[in-house]
Amino acid sequence: MVFFPHRHLLGIKGLSHQDITLLLDKADEAVKISRQREKKTSTLRGLTQINLFFEASTRTQSSFELAGKRLGADVMNMSVGNSSVKKGETLIDTAMTLNAMHPDVLVVRHPESGSVKLLSEKVNCAVINGGDGAHEHPTQALLDALTIRRRVGKIQGLRVAICGDILHSRVARSNIHLLTTMGARVRLIAPRTLIPTGIEHMGVEVFNDMREGLKDCDIVMMLRLQQERMHGNYFPSVREYFHFFGLDYAKLEGAKADALIMHPGPMNRGVEIDSEVADDFGRSAIHEQVEMGVAVRMAALEILTANLDRIPQRNL
Amino acid sequence: MAVKADRAPGRVAYINARLLDPASGLDTTGGLLREGEIIKDVGPHVTANVALEGVTVIDCEGLCLAPGLVDMRVHLGEPGEEHKETLASAGRAATKGGITSMVCLPNTEPVIDDMSVVEFVARRARLQGLTKVYPYGAVTKGLAGKEIAELGMLAESGAVAFTDGLTPIKNAQVMRRALMYARTFDLMICQHPEEPSLAMGGVMNAGETATRLGLTGIPREAEIIMIERDIRLVELTGGRLHIAHISTSDAVEVIRGAKARGLPVTCDASPPYFALNEVAIGDYRTFAKLSPPLRDETDRRAIVEGIKDGTIDCIASDHMPQDEESKRLPFANAAAGGVGLETLLPVTLELYHNGHMSLLKALGLISSRPADLLGLRSGKLSRGRPADLMIFDPDRGWKVEADKLLSKSKNTPFDGRLVQGAVERTVVDGRTVYVSD
Numbered sequence: 090m091v092f093f094p095h096r097h098l099l100g101i102k103g104l105s106h107q108d109i110t111l112l113l114d115k116a117d118e119a120v121k122i123s124r125q126r127e128k129k130t131s132t133l134r135g136l137t138q139i140n141l142f143f144e145a146s147t148r149t150q151s152s153f154e155l156a157g158k159r160l161g162a163d164v165m166n167m168s169v170g171n172s173s174v175k176k177g178e179t180l181i182d183t184a185m186t187l188n189a190m191h192p193d194v195l196v197v198r199h200p201e202s203g204s205v206k207l208l209s210e211k212v213n214c215a216v217i218n219g220g221d222g223a224h225e226h227p228t229q230a231l232l233d234a235l236t237i238r239r240r241v242g243k244i245q246g247l248r249v250a251i252c253g254d255i256l257h258s259r260v261a262r263s264n265i266h267l268l269t270t271m272g273a274r275v276r277l278i279a280p281r282t283l284i285p286t287g288i289e290h291m292g293v294e295v296f297n298d299m300r301e302g303l304k305d306c307d308i309v310m311m312l313r314l315q316q317e318r319m320h321g322n323y324f325p326s327v328r329e330y331f332h333f334f335g336l337d338y339a340k341l342e343g344a345k346a347d348a349l350i351m352h353p354g355p356m357n358r359g360v361e362i363d364s365e366v367a368d369d370f371g372r373s374a375i376h377e378q379v380e381m382g383v384a385v386r387m388a389a390l391e392i393l394t395a396n397l398d399r400i401p402q403r404n405l
Numbered sequence: 406m407a408v409k410a411d412r413a414p415g416r417v418a419y420i421n422a423r424l425l426d427p428a429s430g431l432d433t434t435g436g437l438l439r440e441g442e443i444i445k446d447v448g449p450h451v452t453a454n455v456a457l458e459g460v461t462v463i464d465c466e467g468l469c470l471a472p473g474l475v476d477m478r479v480h481l482g483e484p485g486e487e488h489k490e491t492l493a494s495a496g497r498a499a500t501k502g503g504i505t506s507m508v509c510l511p512n513t514e515p516v517i518d519d520m521s522v523v524e525f526v527a528r529r530a531r532l533q534g535l536t537k538v539y540p541y542g543a544v545t546k547g548l549a550g551k552e553i554a555e556l557g558m559l560a561e562s563g564a565v566a567f568t569d570g571l572t573p574i575k576n577a578q579v580m581r582r583a584l585m586y587a588r589t590f591d592l593m594i595c596q597h598p599e600e601p602s603l604a605m606g607g608v609m610n611a612g613e614t615a616t617r618l619g620l621t622g623i624p625r626e627a628e629i630i631m632i633e634r635d636i637r638l639v640e641l642t643g644g645r646l647h648i649a650h651i652s653t654s655d656a657v658e659v660i661r662g663a664k665a666r667g668l669p670v671t672c673d674a675s676p677p678y679f680a681l682n683e684v685a686i687g688d689y690r691t692f693a694k695l696s697p698p699l700r701d702e703t704d705r706r707a708i709v710e711g712i713k714d715g716t717i718d719c720i721a722s723d724h725m726p727q728d729e730e731s732k733r734l735p736f737a738n739a740a741a742g743g744v745g746l747e748t749l750l751p752v753t754l755e756l757y758h759n760g761h762m763s764l765l766k767a768l769g770l771i772s773s774r775p776a777d778l779l780g781l782r783s784g785k786l787s788r789g790r791p792a793d794l795m796i797f798d799p800d801r802g803w804k805v806e807a808d809k810l811l812s813k814s815k816n817t818p819f820d821g822r823l824v825q826g827a828v829e830r831t832v833v834d835g836r837t838v839y840v841s842d
Contacts, residue, residue, distance in 0.1 A: 281585040281642070297589040321578060322552050324586065329555040333589075 093392045096400040097209045097216040100225035101266035109234065109267060115388035116235050116381070122159060123383055132391055133162035136193040140166045141183075142219065143199040148354055148379065149219050149228075153196045156386035162194070180204055181211055188212040193394055197221075202259075215393040217386075223257050223318075229353055230263035231385040234271065236378050237308055240349055245272035250296075250303050250344075252278040253312035253334060253361050256285050257319070260353045261312060265291050278302035280334065282323040299334060304343040311336050311352045311362050327360055337363035349374050414441040414835070415461065420453050422465035422796065426472065426786035427769030437470060439792040442834040447786050465796055468829055471768050473505025473793035475784045476749060477673065477775040478649055478721035480570070480742070481538070482813070483529065484522075485514025490726035492526075494813035496535030498746040500839035501811050503828040504536050504722075505793035506776070506783045507746075510570035511543040518543035518554040520562040527563050535838050537793070539565045539781070544583050544594055548572050553583055557590050565779045566647065568595035571696065573631060575601050580635065584644025593671075593778070595647040596635055598656065599697060603627035608737045610683045610698040618689065620736060623698050625653045632656050636663045639670055647778065648672040650723050652697040654707030661716040671778055672716070675723035676745060676752035677818050679708040685818060691732045691739035692807075693818045695725075698741075712770065713761055719774040722749040726814030743818040747810055751824035754799055758825055764799055794832040801827040 093111055095104070122128060138157040142150055150166065157164040169183070178186075180199070187195065188211065195216045197205045202222030209216035220226040237244055249268050255261045255277050265288075268275050275293040277284060284295055296302030303309060314330065324330045341348070350366060350373045358364045367373055420436035424447065436451030437444060438460070453462060476499070482490035499507055509526065511517035517526065517540050530538035542564030546552045556567055567587060573596060574580045580596075587594050604627040609615050611622025632648055636659065639646045651657065651672050663670045677685075677695055682705045685693040693699060711717040725742025732739050749771060757767040776784030783793040805822045807815040831839035 280589040281644075282582050282589070321582065323582065325546070325553045325555040325557075329558050333557050 093396060094400075096393070096396060098227050098389050098393060099206050099209060099216065099218045101227045101230050101263045101270070102225065104270065106270055109231070109271060112231055112385065112388050112392060113235050113238060115392055116231070116384040117239075119384040119387035120381070122387070123380070128159050129161060130159065131161045133157065133160035133394055136162045136394055137191065138162045138164045138194040138196065138390065139187055139190075139192045140164065140196045140219070141169065141187065141198075142167065143169045143197075144220070146198055146219070148382065149198065152379070152382040153217075153219060153386050156383050156390055157194075159383070160387055160390055162390070180208060184208045184211040188214070193397060194390060215397060217389055217393065220259055223259050223262070225263045226259040227263050228382070228385055228389060229260045230267040231389070232378055232381040233264060233310065233351060233353070234267055235381040235385055236351065236374050237349065239381070240374060240377075241307065244268065247273045247307040248276065248305060249273050249308040249310065250276045250278055250306045251310045251312065252299065252302070252336065254283050254314045255279050255288065255312065256283045256323070257315040258312050264310065265293055269293070276302050276306065278334070280324055299336075299340040300343050303340060306344045306348055308349050308351065309336065309341070309344055311350070313353065313355060313357060314361050331360055335359070335361055335363060336366050338366060341366065348372065351375065351378060353378070416440045416445070416459060417461045417463060417835070418451060419463050419465055419470055419794070419796070420451060422468060422470035424448070424786060425469050425765055425768055427765050428773040428785040429787065430765065431786065432765050437786065437794070439835050442792055444786065444788055444790050444792050446788060468796050468798050470786075471795050471797065472772040472784045472786050473795045473831060473833065474503045474750060474771045475775040475779070475781060476504045476507040476722045476724070476746065476771070477719065477779060478675070479507040479509050479724040479746065480512065480726065481509040482726055483513070484525070489728050489731075490813045492529050492533050492538065493535070494811065495724070495746065496530070496533045498744070498810065498812040499536040500831045500833070501828060502747040503750050503795035503797055503831055504746060505795070505831060505833045506537045506539065506781055508539045508541055508565060508779060510568065511541050512548065512570040512572070516543050516548050517541065517564070518546050518548070518559070520555070520558055523559055523562045523564050534836070535833065537783070537833060539563070539779070541566055541568045541570065541595065543567070544569050544574060545579065550575050550579055553579070553586055556587055556592055560590055560592055565781065566593040566595055568597070568649070571597060573597045573599050573601060577634060577638065581638050581642055584638055584642040584646065588642060588644040591645070593645040593647050595649055596631070598628050598631040598635070598648050598651065599623075600627045600631045603630065607698070608694065609686060610700050612683070612701060614683050614686070618686070618736075625655065625700060625704070628653050628697055629655045629659060632659050636660075636668065636670060639663070639668050643669070645669045646671070650675040650678065650697060650721070651708070651711075651717070652678045652700050652704060654704050657707045657711035657716055661711070661714075664716065671718040673719045673721045673775070674708050674712060674717045675721055676748060677723070677743060679705060679712060680752050680755060681705070681818060686736075689736040691734065691736055692743060692816050692820060694736060694739050694741050695743055695818065696741040709756070709761060712756065718778060720749070720753050720770045721775065722746055726812055727816045728814050732816050743816055744810060744812045744814055745817070746812060748805060748817060748819050748824065750797065750828065751803075751826035752819065754826040755824070757799070792832055792835040795828055796830040797826060797828045799826050801825065803827055
């Protein structure tokens with residue numbers, strides 16, 4: 090088997106074409122397991138997985154939980170609400186405490202960018218980034234890639250549009266890294282206020298007009314408008330946002346006739362996406378993305394835990 | 406000159422005119438043929454001889470025929486302050502002044518920050534059938550300087566650019582976001598450049614004259630600081646900024662520098678700032694109380710230089726009607742602003758009569774250049790353009806008399822001034838809307 094040369098999965102940045110392919114191939118196998126009547130395997134038997142979520146999540150957390158359980162691991166969920174953080178424990182202390190319980194994998198989500206990396210330096214186990222601030226959400230990008238690869242058969246050469254709240258989106262950043270590494274051409278479409286400064290240097294094209302940006306696209310990825318992260322106003326109103334940037338059939342006209350529509354969820358219907366489009370089973374891959382989520386998380390868990398003895402942790 | 410009804414549709418040839426088209430540089434004897442609302446042909450070859458059957462001929466008797474004027478900064482009282490000015494009175498004043506398109510500020514009641522108000526103003530103006538009215542949309546909701554208005558949808562419903570009008574956008578973060586958001590749709594943000602905390606309480610230019618009169622001054626730095634800040638924000642965002650009615654020499658210099666760096670910054674001047682200085686206040690004349698305040702003679706000369714070298718892109722009347730009750734007050738309590746629709750042409754022509762520039766260039770500042778900034782089709786004498794025309798005599802002298810103005814409010818800072826340049830006929834979309842008596 091080809092060797093995955095990383096102890097943690099902290100982001101897509103730093104992964105090679107080969108690394109990503111390895112994860113996706115493994116995930117393809119995991120899809121089969123999840124579709125069987127008997128979904129439980131013993132790959133991770135005896136191992137402990139802790140899901141440490143400093144930020145609310147339903148789908149990512151349950152997806153990681155199910156992935157661990159299907160591989161036979163013992164899974165524990167810890168949701169650290171704001172109140173616990175207010176008790177005064179620092180992130181590093183929390184990490185050390187958990188580390189003392191001898192977990193084999195930690196899945197961490199945190200509202201601040203870079204915090205998962207910081208935590209990974211203080212523990213003996215493998216760490217998977219379940220989303221840190223506006224930095225990265227690697228398993229989301231992997232599940233998107235798996236969905237595309239299974240539907241279209243390839244990623245290389247595809248024209249992918251990522252639309253909406255790029256500024257606050259870790260999903261967008263991970264996807265940009267992954268898709269450009271795999272040879273897709275990435276376009277970003279959003280109002281200027283939601284385009285982060287200097288993003289052109291990440292190898293993408295920026296558009297301010299949906300029709301123009303969606304022209305001839307193979308894949309349309311919509312992002313959720315993260316109003317909870319917005320300080321001050323980035324756009325005047327939901328109706329204006331939807332009018333210019335909400336995905337509906339009229340704006341979709343210029344995209345390829347069989348363009349695949351994706352959304353990481355949770356969706357805000359009537360804000361970034363029209364219900365008609367979201368529920369168009371022929372074109373929308375939104376439910377498939379959820380299924381692929383479990384598969385890529387199984388793949389990541391399996392590959393990283395197999396590496397535990399192979400790649401030693403540096404001194405704590 | 407013979408007055409003949411030439412209401413559109415139909416075909417009319419204006420012959421024997423001195424054609425002046427600033428956009429193309431055309432300055433020649435000839436004529437213009439219009440069909441319906443559109444210019445069909447223009448040039449030296451349009452003479453009485455080519456007039457076909459069914460074409461009404463109007464002999465201009467050697468007068469100048471130029472594009473109707475485009476005034477990019479007009480305060481209308483309607484809706485909300487109809488006792489100062491209405492669309493009808495402003496329309497009559499504008500057509501007498503040769504203005505065929507004007508852009509009105511959103512400082513109305515209700516504020517133009519909603520599509521329905523844009524449509525209301527457009528519909529009311531259409532009903533008058535005089536000068537065309539295009540609204541500015543508000544940059545922020547309620548002009549409160551906090552939340553960005555629906556710029557995209559306002560633009561779709563007819564707002565040609567965006568400004569908070571008389572109110573500067575004070576918060577730098579709001580201005581940054583506004584410029585960025587506007588860039589999404591390639592819209593222009595127009596700013597009244599005045600740092601409010603420095604201007605607060607001031608009633609005229611800070612300096613010796615203010616000190617002698619015992620009035621609180623507004624330092625020139627209030628303008629310069631705001632312009633310098635906004636230019637930095639343009640640098641940050643790449644948004645299009647237009648700076649309204651600049652009044653100081655430093656403003657000219659700062660904008661000249663920004664343009665040299667290739668930034669998308671434009672600006673305008675208003676006649677008081679290149680034709681008057683603070684001396685006009687004399688013995689507390691409230692008609693000379695303006696915003697920004699009239700500055701000193703060095704500033705006035707710098708504004709003229711800025712217009713000459715192209716730093717200043719165009720001239721707008723900055724028409725600001727104030728009724729008697731708002732002006733007949735102690736200087737400090739009087740409202741700021743002056744009417745300007747009827748004096749835009751002759752005061753701008755002073756730049757030509759004083760030898761600063763050609764007649765064609767002076768006209769361009771009040772027609773083709775503002776039209777280009779706003780993306781309007783008017784302001785040019787060429788085939789296919791709207792027949793928005795002005796026939797005028799650039800040399801005819803007259804005296805500005807406040808009482809004789811058609812504007813409902815009479816507050817002109819040019820009262821008693823002898824000027825040159827009078828409009829004979831104004832045509833909007835092919836219809837004659839004004840003929841001098």
